[in-house]
Amino acid sequence: MAASRPAVPLPRWAETVRRKYIGGEASMFILHHNVFDEILHGGEFYSLVDFLAEVLLKDNKDTILVYDPSAGVRYAKRTSALGTEPVRPNKPPEEALADIEHEILLRHSAALIISYAGSIAPPGEENFLSQADRMAAIRLHRWSMSPELESKDNVVFLLSESLAELNAKIVANPRVAAVEIPLPDLDERAAVIRKVDTGMHEDNVERLAEHSAGLRAVQIAQVLTPRSADNALGDKDRLELIRSLLGSSADAEQRAAKLAGITRGMDTEEIRHLINPDLPLPETDAGDPYAEVIELVHRRKREIIEKECAGLIEFVDARHGLEAVGGAEGIKAELMQIAAAIKSGDKHRVPMGLLFVGPMGTGKTFIAKAFVKASGLSAVTLKNFRSKWVGSTEANLEKVLGMVKALGPIILIIDEGDRSFGGQSEDTDGGTSSRVIARLKEFMSDPDNRGQVLFILMTNRPDKLDIDIKRAGRIDRKIPFFYPDTAEDVEAVLKAIFARYKLGEAIDWAAARPSTSAKLVGYSNADLEAVCLLALNMAGEGSSIDQACFEAAIADYVPARDAGMLEYMEMLAVFEASRRSMLPARYRDMSQEDFNLRLRELKRELRL
Template identity: 50%
Template sequence: MKPYPQWASELRRKYLRGEVFEFILHNNVHDQILYDGAFFLISDFLAQVLLKENKAFILHYNLTTGITLLKGSPKDLDFGTDHSVNAVGVSSRERQQLYRKKLAEAERPEQAFPLIERILFHNNGVAVLIDFAEMIAPAGEVNFLSEQDRASVISLQRWSMHPDLERKDNVIILITEQLSELSRKLLDNPKISAIEVPLPDREERKRLITFLDSDLEARSLEHFTDLSAGLKTTQIRVILRPHPVEDEEDRARLSFIRKLLKGTPDAEKRARMFAERTRGMSEEEIRFLLAPHGAPPSAAEEEDAERHEEIVNLFLKRKEELLEQECFGLVQFIRPDHGFEAVGGLPEVKRRLMRVAEHIKAGRKNRVPMGILFTGPMGTGKTFVAEAFAKASGLTTVKFKNFRSKWVGATEGNLERILSVVKAIGQVIIIIDEVDRAFGTSAGEGDGGTSSRVIARLKEFMSDTSNRGNVLFILMTNRPDKLDLDIKRAGRIDLKIPFFYAETPEGVEEVLLALIRRYGLKSSLEFPRDRETVSRRLIGYSNADLEAILISANNRIFDEGQETITAEALSEALADYLPSRDLKMLEYMELLAVFESSSRRLLPHKYANMSAAELQARLEFLSGTVR
């Protein structure tokens, strides 16, 4: 017998030991399961594989299809004292028809649950599979549940603790994607065991990819196995076994790809493969994937590497699209195009983050912080530096979007969905911008406790030591005072980095030159020659302000038919620029960042030499004027 998936083995073990006979399967329950060369939905796997040999009757129930008998005959079921079926003088054939009619008509829980209960209490060896259990016994305050919802919860509770059902060797399995959407009473019941069905692990993904494409060379197999972390079985099948080219749009795409690959080895085979796997992409996206430099490479020594890279790029793009859909658009994958070479100034910040990136690449997980806090006024480059760090570390990077919902339980469910995907991806950086708004101390006002539950779950996940070196949070805010204190403690946030506006001409110059390099601008600026007319006048401006002034100067010279930014053009753009700034608020944000900093070495000169008492006095003075 082939080994079962781990979750199935756990269910079987707990049942055979007599620990419980009612279970909740959750998380990746709408995926397919590859077992013994065939794909199964979870209910089919339970009925046709796990429970097939030791259960006489297997019933499947959900709200739309009602009760379906997956194993056993209706004529062999004992309905107890249901006299309408066991009536005297009714033939065996008529009785079977009546049973089938009764089973077919039981769609609503008020019809189905009494019937399921009679079957459970009057028959041995019965398995009941209840799909989409959250629709039958939903989460929520008891007072707001319908009468039938409450009755369903009571029935499921009572069945789990009834000794007669245990003696009859019966089992009840509830199937739901999110535990947070299921009644809390069921989750807290010690006689009901919740078992997570996880996303495929590495070995499962490797077996699946081998099954789908047995011709893959060893290097590609190992690479795709790693790249597919976080994907469901169905999603991996979509990428590796897409539908063949069949309609007019598909044929047009195939023709376009043939032109791109013309003259390269195996052009026709590769064109058909890419035509199948790029469905839904624009011609520009396809061109970027297959010929980012204008034409596909043809040098013999580069063939294998380039062809491998083509497929890897396509695989990554499809993976990101599928996972963003899986998370309902609540996360965004970030693929930075710049590293620390594009970051101007901040030498100590870059040094510390480069050290973390080196630990990540070297696999020294115990030296990687659990989380990093970026704090400081707006426009200081926090997001840009976070993306540069992601590039330097080489990790998959996702950004959390707003996953709050007005529906009961949906916010918690959204977070659980995101965290389960994140956990399965493997090594990943999670960026949460404006974290004070998402998880701040005032975020939960009037939401019935949703925010406190979400924050508690996030804190639990962030402090899970098994995530060290695998899941790295980068939280960004300009108001760290509004963050829950416990979320900032060591063990969740181990490195706190403050960001400030440039306070010296040299600092301004580094930012300006980095911006010029980033945008590929032509410039005649020379420092220190132009220091007095340009950089010294820009002290105290944010990085965003410097960028806006530089772009304005570039537009000015373009309108004049010139291509090179001069000190005069930059000076004129500065004179015309009106920054939107509240100086007291900006100083307040800087002082908040000072008090969060992990080290005085990260502070600019004007703050590094102030005593703690002086800093505190200034912060207290400002706090009364900026709230």
């Protein structure tokens, strides 16, 4: 790659490749992550292979080969003076690589681009790989160490969505440079939007660029100008359908015209799904016709990302804010301070991560979702990303972390963290758990993520978590959750539950305290909700819950209790808490000696 800079600036990742190549750091590169996107450069869209062949390598390589295992070999560029027969296109990988070797090792100024490199040199224990896979990995490894490759100004690119999809022999080689191609940043998304919709006002370009975070360039283009389909509606029919869906809403005509533009190419069902009368779009001012467009982009973005990360992440739908949480005033105040710091961009006041710790049924998940609603931030939950297939667990985690980083600022909720990141040993999973935890720790401590990705890790057994995950710089604040400690605390929870389920206001809680809330001290939030719903069933359809009905439900309800284990979980929450002021009175003044003594007693009783 020539030292002179091109007239049009290269993407940052391409500049990194160029710098490493010119500096002699590597002559083999692994390009990973967003390798199937389109790249906007010089006003034109390119696939990654075409960008490499027609932009990055075109002027400084005499021969450019592209190898796709499913399509064979093709020449993107070939100098006729080579004096050798061209590599035949349709050959099995082991033969194709052997023929390609003559071009890239024996000739000067040659480049090789290999798509789907993981299918040629897949990961796994060497004893379990096929002979062809082992030989391919050895050949690529040998190329990376070859002085001829570097001395003759030759270069090799391996394209793979994830490093975990490639043989470790290649990835771990210090002579191979791995360069991540990220999802488009704000400026790149804005450039794509300007290219797709040349008439869009700059203010709306900036708004859409901000709200399309997490989408690839090709997906942004598809959302704004959907590809036509055989059963797509014509312009007139589409406009009439959207008018009927908007009904008599404010500025319906102007809004329908704008929505018709971005639904071009969709059929009736797709349009009905997006512009759903049961999920009405926000009413807007006449001067803000793009509010619906942004709302539709949000919906399409969510569908696209959940489909792409199928089964790995799920967007959080939070119906209730922190006002629906009874009690826990200290926790709510702490969370809102964090949300305000994220929104204001004051990263120094934003923790890297939060640990919600306490017994089951204390409302950890409910408060996490209420925090999402109250903060106005986007949030996703981490689902089961583990797989029985070699390398898939690591690849799944990389896909999730890459997507989360692109969506920031965002909250990543990991429920039952002790199950997601613990419980398996090197002997049972071949070291996968240790690699997953190491990658997670690396991501959690990345200072670039502060204020962009907020981890909320929830568990009732923090003793099962890797101790290094819980250190400051990864989990900066540990928030303990406990069962209501007094009758007043119980009443705060009951009032919130009654309001949430619209159970009426027939009970005077202060007057009824001895026969109601006082009897429920020590019950979990989940138990209190169960008592309220039992009282609702006892009251019968259409009836409100009165004091007698509620007392009957208290007498009838039997909580599932394991007193020893629950106390042990509470003690663990005390042990992990970052601030003494967030502890109940019974633990706040407890001496360290008494605490350690009781914790040891519980461990013996529970045989832990």
